[in-house]
Amino acid sequence: VQLVESEGGLVQAGGSLRLSCAASGRTFSTYVMGWFRQAPGKEREFVASISRGGSRTFYADSLKGRFTISRDNAKNMVYLQMNSLKPEDTAVYYCAASSLPAMGQRPHNYAYWGQGTQVTVSS
Secondary structure (H helix, E strand, C coil), rough: CCCCCCCCCEEECCCEEEEEEEEECCCHHHEEEEEEEEECHHHHEEEEEEEECCEEEEHHHHHHCCEEEECCCCCEEEEEECCCCCCCHEEEEEEEEEECCCCCCEEEEEEECCCCCEEECCC
């Protein structure tokens, strides 16, 4: 599966941004999807994941309540709605797909990755 994230952007603190990720192929619904992010000088960290059918979601504890992951299997799309953004949310955000059944939060669980998109939150 090939993954392409939408363009990120620059947003002021307190603002919102929605990222999209388009997947190729006819087997999108067989993948657990996740979002990760990586800030300069830091390791890639888990943001959220969503089950194959979209009924279950899982978030990094620090992001619960501000970020929402969703998917549309008919359109081969996964989304990340980010609200109340903070400067510390500044990072490159990656969409990822896993063929494993578990909604893992470790990057090595995900075999397929998008190219990443920059999100910058100004104070």
